[in-house]
Amino acid sequence: MHAYRSHTCGELRAEHVGQIVKLSGWVHRKREHANALFIDLRDHYGISQVVVYPTAQFYEAAKRCPSESVITVTGELLKRDEEAVNAEIPTGAVELRADEFIIESGAAPLPLPVFGEQDYPEDIRLTHRYLDLRRETLHKNIIMRGQVINSLRRRMIEGGFTEFQTPILTASSPEGARDFLVPSRLNPGKFYALPQAPQQFKQLIMVAGFDRYFQIAPCFRDEDARADRSPGEFYQLDVEMSFVTQEDVFQAIEPVMAGVFEEFADGREVQTPFPRIPYKESIEKYGSDKPDLRIPFELTDVSEFFTDESKTGFGIFAKITNGGGKVIAIPAPGATDNQSRKFFDSLDKWAKKEMQAPGLGYARLRKEEDGAVVSQDPALKNFDPAHLKALLEKMGLSAGDGVFFSAGKTNDAYKLAGAARNKIAADLGLIPEGVFKFCWVVDYPMYEWDEDNKKIDFSHNPFSMPQAPEGKTAMQVLEEADTDEKKLDILAYQYDIVCNGVELSSGAIRNHKADVMYKAFEIAGYGPEVVEDKFAGMINAFKFGAPPHGGIAPGVDRIVMLLAGTNTIRDVILFPMNGQAQDLMMNAPAQVDKAALKELNIKTVAVDPKA
């Protein structure tokens, strides 16, 4: 018989009764009864019940054996009495009578209970990640992650894509985040960068004449964490294709995304085809370029209703709208009827505190005896009746509903309105579960106004191809944009996939023409030397025959996160770092030996706590 097991803890059934079997696993739970000790023995595959009778000479040892010790038990598999069958588990019809009992590895008192699904502090979970990973939910998530990646890989290969491996030690890449730097021993004073994405490499793979590239690619960015953003590193399904239009990329990727979500949906609905929403429309309707389409209401620009103070009696919004700002209405369906004043006040408080905004005005809409809908709250209280009626029609709201107003500079007003839309929907319970609503967000602007530096800059990836109307070239479009206003109106072949308000991916048709690239950078205020210095590998390659190409890079961690039904990215990563980008289990980052630094020609300096 095998040293450790004849079966796994998940496979024994009635048909095995009478056999001598051997199981190894962890002591999950123990129940001592007058005439028998029951042990739930757990491994990767399941749980089997072991019964130890007091007559066994190892009874005391088994009884004292702590939870999560690893044991090996040999004995006869017994059929359970009818009344004793546990229908909850697949192995519930049988139990293993322990005739031999070996403690392979005892467990010390646990800092983190494995049994049960209770929530525990993040730092303890991360420090003892191997214990947390023994728990059912996390264990399942990690298994699913593997299956999702297998599925993505299979679907890409079936779609005619080839998997490539690009360098980890490389030069700084153009994604705009902070780089992780690695000192070079052989080149004193010089550093590699870890790739923020294999962006330039995958484009160079196209220039090299390969056609359909993909990679489950590790990406490294030294930016602060969020609940849905792991610090330091994450994985993308990185894709690039030659001789394609934006439409070709959509046709290649939409079935992969829809397919993998359907495969793991487990009863949840996946809506296809994915609607396409222009960036501008997304901002105007949802206050965000990652709209949650499950939310059954949209924003309305009501600025025009507040410009004339004589009709509104409300000076604050008049001042904002006349100063070029906007007032955006966010509906709260049914909230006047169903919610207390506290609900409305708490959102205002949330806007001030968490969003660091001036505030979020609100109005509760009630019906007067004569049938007119009015509000006693400040923003609408003194409205001219006909004017109020027109406003309510514009917003599509009636008595019983509530409405919030986000007011300020255009970008700020939409940003707050978008966040408020998400929060209001969540607080009112208006976000349906059990459905994945995707969309493509398209037609991103090529440039945006950089308020800090008072200049035009790239809004996203500088390597996107500017859109040009039929009969015009991209170069012509760039050359004809002779004012800031015209420059800001240029759109790019740049797109995102969003699912349930989670940004899964962005991609673009690339700018593969060297001369257009120089011009595009010139508009953003960068001379040719910047292009040549920063993106030497790519711009040189483009001078030797580059195919038109484009691609996309859906985030693997976020795909798994959505499928696992969690909104914490750490729940789908095997060994994640904490919010401060520390690995509490491995104790990284850490100081290194002076000798190691010397070899790398590096000196560390003390940080002045006051600086």
Place this chain on the structure above:
RNA sequence: GCGGGUGUAGCUCAGUUGGUUAGAGCGCUGGCCUGUCACGCCAGAGGCCGCGGGUUCGAGUCCCGUCACUCGCGCCA
């Protein structure tokens, strides 16, 4: 860098208006129980109330500072 929340037993949490010896559940230890499967019953151990300072006759509770974790803003496709 900024803002919100949290911090009380190994873990999850309660702790009133500032008032005597800080509680419960889970876990742990010991005992009991003829079959449990979140077993049950009895008993026990276990506390720098995150840390430092202040107010007060008296602080888990109020104030100031600080640290840790977490969520968000900035940042980041």
